[in-house]
Amino acid sequence: MFSKKQDPFAVKLSEIAGHLKTTSQFFVDFKINGIADVKEFAHKVKDFETAGDDLMHQLIIDLNNAFITPIDREDLLALANALDDVLDGFEECSAIFEIYNIVQADEHMIKFVDEINIAVSELAMAMDLLVARKLQPMREHVIKIKEQETICDNLRRKSIKALFATETDPIKIIQYKEIYESLESIADYCQDAANVIETIIMKNA
Template sequence: MFSQRKTDPFFAALLSIAEHVREAMHYANDFKVTSVADLKEVSIRLKEYETTGDDMIHDLISKLNTSFMTPIEREDILQLAIKMDDILDGIEHFSANLEMFSLTDIDEYVQKFMDNIVKSSDEIVKAMELLSRKKLVAMRDHAVLIKEYERICDEVLRTSIKQLFIREKDPIRIIQFKDVYELLEDIADHCQDVANAIETIIMRNA
């Protein structure tokens, strides 16, 4: 169905967006926060990632609006890009809340969420690399893994909130950490949305 000789510019754009999301996720996960100043630095940097991501989406939309033909349905390209951008929006919102609450004492549950979200971002890039090479069916394995990481995050959410109410006595910290856990689960859900968009593209085009 596709020419194998060169990368389609729309697929290349989707890969660039995926790589940008992965870079932001790894940055957030690798940065070691020890102070409120660190939280501010991370928040500012992730806002920059989010803004750049918005610019990339805008450029893609402009290309879609001016192109006569696209390799797959325009709606599928746009949905995939928007779902990836939602991940960036989510991690920026998460970091902003950490900075707003001055939460420097990240617990093991936040780390478990982040580990699985980072793995999901890695799988999204692998899937987009396959898309850029027009290997649609092979993307399915990566979509399955993303959904598995989201399932793990569901379990982490249940456990983290249960333990939060058991061990924490300060009602303000309960509210703060519950909000943080739920924001992280939202990011995992956005990753699953990307997996669903990938499967839709496979179903319609493979």
């Protein structure tokens, strides 16, 4: 099915996943200590999202110009869209931080970001395997991504329960609950991408 030459679409997907990994690591590493930091955080994530859109746009152009693709065109586009959704999720979450002027992440948010970062790293490794045409080994990363989504789903429940048990400010409850749910959505998007990868494995391995 594959020629010896690298599939240019797999390479593009790997670039998108690598960019996504950089964005996720930025989420982990950036420290917010005040309003100015929140604005910088949101603006930088927006820049990541814009750069990701450019990568996505180029992939779509290449797909439209290709006569034959090694993997079904629809599956490649579905995977690219799924990866883009993860990046959009990061941007939406950072925007919530800026809108509500959240100047300090709590322990639940930090835990969320760490677990999401693991899932994103698994996505990037899966895309590297796609470039190497090693489809079956990608299953291991699919399984891990789904495990991370389950962890994040449980964390969402735990964090919201703790929020209602300890917080008395109704405004803060609304704000933090929205952030928890936004973070969990990123994990959901990672799982959506894993599901598309699973489809590609089944159809091409």
